[in-house]
Amino acid sequence: MSLDQLYQQIILDHSKARHGSGLAAIDAPAGAATGQSHQLNPVCGDEVTLRLAVQDGTVVQVAWDGAGCSISMASASVLSELADGMTVAELHQVIESFREVLRSRGKVQADPELLGDAAAFEGVARYAARVKCAMISWVAAEDALNQAA
Template identity: 60%
Template sequence: MSGLDALYQEVILDHAKRRTGEGLAAPAPGHAVGESHQYNPTCGDEITVRVELATGPENGEPVERLSWEGEGCSISMAAASVLAETAPGLTRAELLGLIGAFRELLRSRGTVEPDEELLGDAAAFAGVSRFAARVKCAMLGWVAAEESLGRAV
């Protein structure tokens, strides 16, 4: 295992243990909220993601908070934790772009180098892309966030 692979594995294990954003948070009054529940029938992982956006044209609808609750493997829980840590402060468009970049990385089967500047800790999931059965695990919370953004009103 290369030094970078070991570092990435450490990031995933750390997020699987400390789980940033775990527990669905009550949204603040006046904020736009969207929620989505996703289930992976292949392995039984499931997650509910709640996205809370500050509303108003002056602030471009930044993500105030992304919270979640779920059960599953360390990959799906760590991916949700990374997302919850990364999302606050991003606009809706920026978060959708991040989700798209993460999806592209995971669908690459290891042929795309992660853009650490864009992805941050999510770049740690580059190795997961080589294991088709684990891609759905890593994407589960991110798909829920994408759907939550579409539902946020």
């Protein structure tokens, strides 16, 4: 299996088994600061609402609901799995790295050590129309993180 095939499989798996999905059923831990952001891509209709909770400088919970293409839903799933347990500073660094890769039009390679499964979205950078699909949940997470911090 090539790296491209592996990355495609990660995106397909996450679009089907959506980690962190189910915003309505989750309450933040007592004493945690929370932030919530709703983002919409009017071009394609992708929509994500993401809530996260921060306690003692660490992300203790990420949950989201959304509707859209497999790339946007897989990206939200990967993000929620990756972000849980990170410090606020680490998550800001990961979001910025993800943004840099996606906006590079394929010129910046993803660092799998930093991005984990999110490195699978590196190929999306070559398709400008799909970058917003992959970024929507990350923009929501950045906004929610700023609210909670």
